[in-house]
Amino acid sequence: EEGEEPEPGAVSQRGVLESFSESREVAELIGNLRGVFSELVTREMAVERFVGIMDKYQEQPHLLDHHLEGMMNSLLDIVRDKGSPPPLVHLAFKFLYIITKVRGYKRFLPLFPHEVRDLQPVLDMLGEQNPRDSETWETRYMLLLWLSMICLIPFDLARFDGDLVSEEGKAQQPTMDRILETAKCYLVVSDKARDAAAVLVSKFIVRPDVRQSRMADFLDWVLSMLSKSSFQTMEGTVIVNGMLQALAQLFKHGKREDCLPYAVTVLECLDKCRLSQSNQMVLRKLGMKLVQRLGLTFVKPKVAKWRYQRGCRSLAANLQAQGAAVQNQKRETAAAEAEEDEEYDIPGEIENVVEQLLVGLKDKDTIVRWSAAKGIGRITGRLPKELADDVIGSLLDCFSFQETDTAWHGGCLALAELGRRGLLLPSRISDVVPVLLKALTYDEKRGACSVGSNVRDAACYVCWAFARAYEPAELLPFISPISSALVIAAVFDRDVNCRRAASAAFQENVGRQGTFPHGIDILTAADYFAVGNRVNCYLTISVYIAGFPEYTQPMIDHLVNMKINHWDSVIRELSTKALHNITPRAPEYMANVVLPRLLPLSVGSDLHTRHGAILACAEITHALCKLAQENNR
Numbered sequence: 052e053e054g055e056e057p058e059p060g061a062v063s064q065r066g067v068l069e070s071f072s073e074s075r076e077v078a079e080l081i082g083n084l085r086g087v088f089s090e091l092v093t094r095e096m097a098v099e100r101f102v103g104i105m106d107k108y109q110e111q112p113h114l115l116d117h118h119l120e121g122m123m124n125s126l127l128d129i130v131r132d133k134g135s136p137p138p139l140v141h142l143a144f145k146f147l148y149i150i151t152k153v154r155g156y157k158r159f160l161p162l163f164p165h166e167v168r169d170l171q172p173v174l175d176m177l178g179e180q181n182p183r184d185s186e187t188w189e190t191r192y193m194l195l196l197w198l199s200m201i202c203l204i205p206f207d208l209a210r211f212d213g214d215l216v217s218e219e220g221k222a223q224q225p226t227m228d229r230i231l232e233t234a235k236c237y238l239v240v241s242d243k244a245r246d247a248a249a250v251l252v253s254k255f256i257v258r259p260d261v262r263q264s265r266m267a268d269f270l271d272w273v274l275s276m277l278s279k280s281s282f283q284t285m286e287g288t289v290i291v292n293g294m295l296q297a298l299a300q301l302f303k304h305g306k307r308e309d310c311l312p313y314a315v316t317v318l319e320c321l322d323k324c325r326l327s328q329s330n331q332m333v334l335r336k337l338g339m340k341l342v343q344r345l346g347l348t349f350v351k352p353k354v355a356k357w358r359y360q361r362g363c364r365s366l367a368a369n370l371q372a373q374g375a376a377v378q379n380q381k382r383e384t385a386a387a388e389a390e391e392d393e394e395y396d397i398p399g400e401i402e403n404v405v406e407q408l409l410v411g412l413k414d415k416d417t418i419v420r421w422s423a424a425k426g427i428g429r430i431t432g433r434l435p436k437e438l439a440d441d442v443i444g445s446l447l448d449c450f451s452f453q454e455t456d457t458a459w460h461g462g463c464l465a466l467a468e469l470g471r472r473g474l475l476l477p478s479r480i481s482d483v484v485p486v487l488l489k490a491l492t493y494d495e496k497r498g499a500c501s502v503g504s505n506v507r508d509a510a511c512y513v514c515w516a517f518a519r520a521y522e523p524a525e526l527l528p529f530i531s532p533i534s535s536a537l538v539i540a541a542v543f544d545r546d547v548n549c550r551r552a553a554s555a556a557f558q559e560n561v562g563r564q565g566t567f568p569h570g571i572d573i574l575t576a577a578d579y580f581a582v583g584n585r586v587n588c589y590l591t592i593s594v595y596i597a598g599f600p601e602y603t604q605p606m607i608d609h610l611v612n613m614k615i616n617h618w619d620s621v622i623r624e625l626s627t628k629a630l631h632n633i634t635p636r637a638p639e640y641m642a643n644v645v646l647p648r649l650l651p652l653s654v655g656s657d658l659h660t661r662h663g664a665i666l667a668c669a670e671i672t673h674a675l676c677k678l679a680q681e682n683n684r
Contacts, residue, residue, distance in 0.1 A: 068107065068108065068111050068114060069114075070114055071108070071114045071115055071117070071118050073104045074118050076104065077101070077104060077118070077122060078121070078122075078125070080097055080100060080101055081122060081125045081126060081146065082125070083097070084097065084129060084139065084142055084143060084146070085129070085135075085139060088136075088138050088139040088142045089138070094142060097142075098142075098145060098146075098149075101146060101149055102149055105149050105150065105152075105153045106153070108153055109153055112153050112154045112155065112158075115150070115153065115154055116154075116158075119150065119154065119158070119159070119162055120162050122146075122150060123147065123150070123159075123162055123163075126143045126144075126146055126147050127143075127147075127163075127164065129143040130143050130144065131172070140190065141186070141187045141189070141190050144187075144189045144190040144192075144193045144194070145189045145190075147189070147193050148189035148192060148193055151193070151196075156196055156247075156250070159196070160196060160199070160200050160250075161200070163196070163197045163200040163201070165200045165201045165203065165204060166201075166204075167204055167206065169197070169201050170201050170202075170204065170211060170226070171211065173194060173197055173198050173201060174198065174226070174229055174230065174233070176194055177191070177194050177195070177198065177233050178229075178233075180194070182236060182237065182240050182244070185242070188242040188243055188244055189243075191237065191242075191244040191247075192242075192243045192244045192246075192247045193247075195233075195234075195237060195244055195247035195248055195250070195251050196247045196250060196251075198230065198233070198251055199247065199250045199251035199253075199254045199255065200254075202230055202251070202254060202255045202258070203254060203258070207260060208225070208226045208227045208230075208260065208261075209225065209226075209227075211226045212225050212226055227260075227261060227264075227265065230251075230255055231255070231261075231265060231269065233248075233251075234248050234251045234252050234255065235272065236248075237251075238252070238290075238293035238294065238296075238297055239276075239289065239290050239293050240289070240293075241289045245289075245292065245293045245296065246296060248293065248297070249293065249296035249297045249299075249300045250300060252269070252297045252300065252301060253297070253300035253301045253303065253304040253305070254304065256269055256301060256305070257301070257304055257305045257306065257309065262309055266309070266313075267313075270313050270316075270317070273294045273297055273298060274316065274317065274320045276290055276294050277290075277291060277294045277295075277320055277321075277324060278320060278323065278324075280294075282324075282326070282329045282331055282334055288331055288334065291324070291326075291334055292331075292333060292334060292337065295334065295337035295338065295340075295341055296337060298317060298341050298344075299337060299340045299341045299344055302314070302317075302341065302344035302345060302347075302348055303344055307348055307351075307352060310348050311348055311349075314345050314348045314349060314400075315400060317341075317345060318342075318345050318400055318403070318404075321338065321341060321342065321345070322403075324338070326338035327407075327410065327411075327414075332416040332418065332419065335411075335414060335416065335419045336416070336418050336419045336422050339407075339408065339411045339414075339419055339422040339423050339426060340422055340426075342404050342407050342408065342411075342426065343404070343408060343422070343423075343425070343426030343429060343430060345400075345404060346400075346401060346404035346405070346408075346426065346429075346430045347429060347430060347433070349397075349398045349400050349401055349404070350397060350398075350401060350430065350433040350434065351433065352433065353433060354432065354433075355431075355432050355433065355434065355435075355436070355439065355474070357435075357436040357439075357476070358432065358472065358473040358474055358476075359473040359474075359475070359476050359477060359520070359521070360473055361473070361519075361520060361521060361522055397434065397435070397438060401430070401434075404430065405427070405430060405442055405445075408423045408426045408427050408430070409423075409427070409442075409445055409446065409449075410423075411423030411426070411461070412424060412427070412446075412449060412458065412461030412462060412464070412465055413449065413454070413455070413457050413458040413461055414457065414461070415457055417460070417505070420457065420460060420461035420464060421464055423461060423465070424461060424464035424465040424467075424468045425468060427442065427446065427465045427468065427469070428465070428468035428469055428471070428472050428474065430442075431443075431469060431472075431474045432472050432474055439474060440479075443469065443474075443475065443479060446462060446465055446466065446469075447462075447482060447483070447486065449461060449462030449465075450462050450486040450489070450490070456493070456495055456502045456503050456505070456506055459490055459493055459503075459506045459509075460505045460506045460509050462486075462490075463487075463490055463506060463509035463510050463512065463513050464509050464512070466483060466486075466487070466513050466516075467509070467512045467513040467515075467516040467517075468516075470513065470516040470517050470520045470521075471516045471519070471520060473520060475520075477521065477525040480517075480521070480525060480526070480529065481528075481529075484529045484532065484533065487510055487513055487514065487533070487536075488532055488533070488536050490506050490507065490509070490510035490513070491507055491510045491511070491514075491536045491537070491539075491540050491553075492507070492536070492539075492540070492609070492613055493506040493507055493510070494507075494545075494613075494617075496618050499618075500618070501618055504544075504545070504546040504548070504549055507540060507544060507546070507549045507552075507553075508546075508548055508549050508552045510540075511537070511540065511549065511552035511553045511555070511556040512552065512556070514533060514537060514553075514556040514557075514559075514560065515552075515555060515556040515559045515560075518556065518559040518560040518562075518563040518564055519559065519563055521564075523564045523565060523566050526564060526566070527566060530564070530566050530567065530568075531568075531601065533560070534557070534560070534567045534568060534570075534601070534602075535601070535602055535605035535606075536605075537553050537556055537557045537560070538553075538557065538573060538577070538596055538602055538605075538606070539605065539606060539609045540552075540553035541553035541554045541557055541577050541582055541588075542577060542582065542588040542589065542592050542593045542596065542606075543588070543589065543593070543606075543609060543610065543614060543626070543629075545585075545617070545619060545622055547582070547583060547585070550582040550583075550585075550588065551579055551582055551583070553582075554574075554577050554578060554579055554581075554582050555579065557570075557573070557574065557577070558574050558578075561574055568599065568601045568602075569599045569601070569602075572599075573596055573599070576592050576595050576596065577592050577596065585625070586625065589625040589626065589628065589629045590625070590628055590629060590632055593606060593629050593632070593633065594629075594632045594633055594636070597633045597636045597637075598636060603633070603636050603637050603640075604637065604640065606633065607630065607633060607637060607640065607641070607645060610626045610629060610630055610633075610667075611630075611645055611648060611649065611667070614626035614663075615627060615630075615649075615652075615660070615663030615664060615666070615667050616652075616657065616659050616660035616663050616664075617659065617663070618659060620662070623659065623662060623663040623666065624666065626663070626667075627663060627666040627667040627669075627670045628670060630645075630667050630670055630671055630674075631670035631671065631673060631674045632674075634670075634671055634674035634675060634678065635674065635678060638675060638678055641671050641674075641675065642675060645671065646668065646671060646672075649664045649667050649668050649671075650664075650668065652664035653665045653668055
């Protein structure tokens with residue numbers, strides 16, 4: 052890779068892998084483990100090479116799918132072999148962990164062998180591990196995941212206990228208790244094994260035989276651990292993390308009727324923990340996750356009849372059937388309203404849950420806001436129409452100018468989530484679009500820099516989601532402001548990720564809606580790679596797009612109102628040069644409207660605006676002067 056010259060214009064070499072090309076080399080690496088494990092140097096070289104190969108597939112992990120089972124079986128053969136010394140077993144598990152890190156454990160779980168003969172050996176191996184050994188945590192993590200698969204075998208666990216009296220005459224624990232003890236032991240460790248223990252709990256406790264005899268006790272233990280531990284201490288943080296993960300997984304995988312009796316108690320205990328005051332991001336995120344799982348347990352798992360459903364996802368069919376589809380949609384909506392939602396009680400706890408999720412949208416960390424947004428989407432989809440509309444009303448309150456950038460960001464994520472799920476009815480679009488347009492240019496000055504690029508990025512995501520969610524006729528009244536705002540974001544935003552997000556959202560709208568003026572032409576000029584270069588955006592692409600009359604004036608107005616007074620001097624200078632280049636597209640407008648507006652600003656009190664306005668007056672005057680010479684005016 053080092054020797055090759057990258058082709059000009061290529062932004063990255065990634066994203067071009069076709070298949071898992073190193074499968075042979077990986078098979079050899081795994082085959083040679085028995086020979087290399089004894090020497091530290093050879094062992095480390097093997098691991099390093101394997102990590103190097105696997106990390107290339109982080110962005111396209113599906114390419115590994117055909118080879119997962121083969122790699123896994125050859126590694127598990129080493130583990131099952133009674134003659135393998137412990138260091139070799141640990142090395143095999145390390146390799147297994149590296150694969151799960153790239154592909155994700157959920158994809159991996161079903162591939163584990165889950166035969167009856169594996170149960171005792173895996174339990175025994177776990178018993179031999181030292182939970183405090185920091186060198187071998189991968190072994191414990193993988194063993195717990197494996198156990199979580201084996202424990203689903205459809206046999207009564209009591210059959211494995213034999214007569215429970217071992218040779219020495221001591222009584223042994225029943226298998227069910229051994230598995231539970233193992234899980235409890237690993238829920239309070241500080242390494243990755245804790246995550247696997249939470250998975251194990253969620254799979255094991257929901258077995259019918261375990262649920263009847265052990266679920267209540269287990270939940271008692273978890274809640275007592277939660278109430279005893281404080282997130283102020285390091286040990287407490289570790290324990291609270293384990294308990295929250297176990298509960299979140301349990302309420303995700305358990306049947307609703309099994310979990311419902313305990314939900315109120317768990318919610319009360321969670322409220323007493325006051326996680327929102329913790330400074331640990333992960334704990335607040337797990338709190339959001341658990342609150343929404345509890346909320347979903349309180350309401351029946353039914354898809355809202357009132358939600359908006361856009362028909363086919365196929366682009367070709369989309370563009371043909373635009374007119375007919377809108378008529379059908381109106382008929383269906385009327386039919387749905389006619390068969391009124393059958394009445395069912397929404398428990399009072401839901402208000403508490405939604406309230407916590409709305410507060411979570413304003414959290415200072417992105418992952419917490421994202422979790423809250425997903426929760427709002429999931430729960431709103433099960434509420435009756437009136438209540439869902441109340442949620443949307445409260446959500447729109449996030450977008451006031453008293454709120455911080457975090458509230459705007461969380462609000463955008465939640466809007467996109469609701470749009471994606473068809474829970475923002477077309478009647479609400481007129482309330483959402485003004486907010487969306489403000490978010491697309493959101494930029495708040497904080498001292499010497501500004502915040503808000505994440506808000507603009509999320510606003511592009513909302514535009515992307517809406518393009519997929521609605522029939523073209525529903526968005527037609529708003530096409531002009533949305534298309535202008537996206538074009539402006541794609542060429543004039545300061546941050547490259549926002550320009551790219553806006554370009555992607557514009558592209559999605561051109562494809563799905565088919566109503567953006569001059570969509571294909573603009574797309575070709577302002578694609579993902581073209582908008583990567585800011586100077587090119589300001590001085591070249593913008594001039595091309597300003598040639599389309601629908602966009603000329605909005606682009607000029609944006610530069611004059613938002614960019615010549617920008618906090619970053621580079622942007623101020625670029626935007627005045629852009630005004631110079633765009634002047635030939637609208638000379639009358641520049642002379643009669645823009646210059647009179649700029650002149651008072653050039654003697655104003657704000658330094659940034661003054662600088663930008665003076666430069667802009669000069670650039671526009673220069674451009675008008677050149678035009679006058681060319682046209683003898």
